[in-house]
Amino acid sequence: DAKTTQPTSMDCAEGRAANLPCNHSTISGNEYVYWYRQIHSQGPQYIIHGLKNNETNEMASLIITEDRKSSTLILPHATLRDTAVYYCIVSRNQAGTALIFGKGTTLSVSS
Amino acid sequence: NAGVTQTPKFRVLKTGQSMTLLCAQDMNHEYMYWYRQDPGMGLRLIHYSVGEGTTAKGEVPDGYNVSRLKKQNFLLGLESAAPSQTSVYFCASLTARAGAAFFGQGTRLTVV
Numbered sequence: 001d002a003k004t005t006q007p008t009s010m011d012c013a014e015g016r017a018a019n020l021p022c023n024h025s026t027i028s029g030n031e032y033v034y035w036y037r038q039i040h041s042q043g044p045q046y047i048i049h050g051l052k053n054n055e056t057n058e059m060a061s062l063i064i065t066e067d068r069k070s071s072t073l074i075l076p077h078a079t080l081r082d083t084a085v086y087y088c089i090v091s092r093n094q095a096g097t098a099l100i101f102g103k104g105t106t107l108s109v110s111s
Numbered sequence: 112n113a114g115v116t117q118t119p120k121f122r123v124l125k126t127g128q129s130m131t132l133l134c135a136q137d138m139n140h141e142y143m144y145w146y147r148q149d150p151g152m153g154l155r156l157i158h159y160s161v162g163e164g165t166t167a168k169g170e171v172p173d174g175y176n177v178s179r180l181k182k183q184n185f186l187l188g189l190e191s192a193a194p195s196q197t198s199v200y201f202c203a204s205l206t207a208r209a210g211a212a213f214f215g216q217g218t219r220l221t222v223v
Contacts, residue, residue, distance in 0.1 A: 036212070043115075043201050043214030044154070087153070097161075098169055099144055099205065099212060101154040 004088045009106040012082075018075040020105050022088030025069040031092050033064060035073045037084040038104070044087065047073065078109045113137050117202050117215035124192045124222045132187040132218050134202030142205040143185035144169075144212070145177060147198040154201060160185055161207075192222045 005023040012018040024033065034049040048055055048062045050071075055062045061074040075082055087104040091097055118133040134143060142161055146154040146169075156169030160179040174196060176188045185204075189196060199219050205212040 034212075038154075041199065041217065043216050044203075044212075046211030046213070049211070085153075098156055098159055098167070099142075099203070100156055100170070101146070103153045 004090055004102055006086075006088055006102065006105045008103070009108065012075075012078045012107060012109050014080060014109055014111045015077055018078040018082065018107060018109070020073040020075075020086050020088075020107065021070065022073070023070045024088070024090045027068050027090050028092070031090045033062065033068075033071050034089040034091060035060070035062065036087045036089065036101075037082075038087070039081075039084040044101075047086075078107075080109050080111065083107060083109045115202055115204055115213050115215040117200070117218050119218060120216070121219050122221070124189075124220065126193060126222060128192050129188070129190050130192065130220075131189075132200055132202075132220075134185045134187070134204075134215060136183055136185075136204040136213070138204060138206070138213065139182070140204035140213075141182075141207040142212075143179065144203040144205070145175070145185065145187045146201045146203070147171065147196075148201060148217075149198050157187065157200075194222045196220065197222045 035047040036044040038044045050062045063072045085104040115136045144159040145157040148154050155171045158177040160166045163182045166177045178186045199217045201217050202215045203212045
């Protein structure tokens with residue numbers, strides 16, 4: 001599976017949009033981009049995933065560049081409860097595929 | 112709907128003791144994973160399984176064994192615990208179709 005690169009940390013003001021970037025320049029055509037977050041010491045929580053097209057759900061939006069070498073997770077109106085470590089993962093999600101986490105981005109939302 | 116349940120939630124072991132961590136999922140997922148997370152670090156994959164009766168090594172498999180005798184259960188064993196295995200252990204399950212992985216709430220293990 002392709003590796004990902006994320007900034008170590010980011011800050012965001014409450015109520016503003018949080019844009020978290022992820023670089024996955026070696027992504028293959030059949031690999032999906034997944035985003036998870038981990039709040040404090042809880043188990044990671046799924047946010048969103050996509051293959052080629054931009055995706056939106058009740059939590060966030062995922063913007064994938066046309067060449068698929070990078071993506072951005074957007075939290076449209078960040079709240080204090082969005083303070084967490086955000087992980088970007090690239091995976092084929094097929095038999096034999098491990099789900100490997102990197103170090104992620106620590107997002108700090110402040111009032 | 113329980114999702115992914117880990118047992119126990121907390122445990123203290125003495126060096127050299129053995130124990131088994133149980134992960135149970137009720138979503139009929141094919142894939143299951145065991146991770147460890149040390150303080151201030153990301154998740155590291157220990158072992159995983161893509162189906163009943165099959166297991167594979169992850170990034171940090173040494174000192175651990177696993178078994179997947181039933182589709183809904185994934186067991187992680189420590190045969191001879193060491194202080195370096197003090198960590199928080201997370202289990203996850205995932206459907207073979209593209210989708211979300213679901214995680215348990217973790218087992219906090221301390222080896223003294």
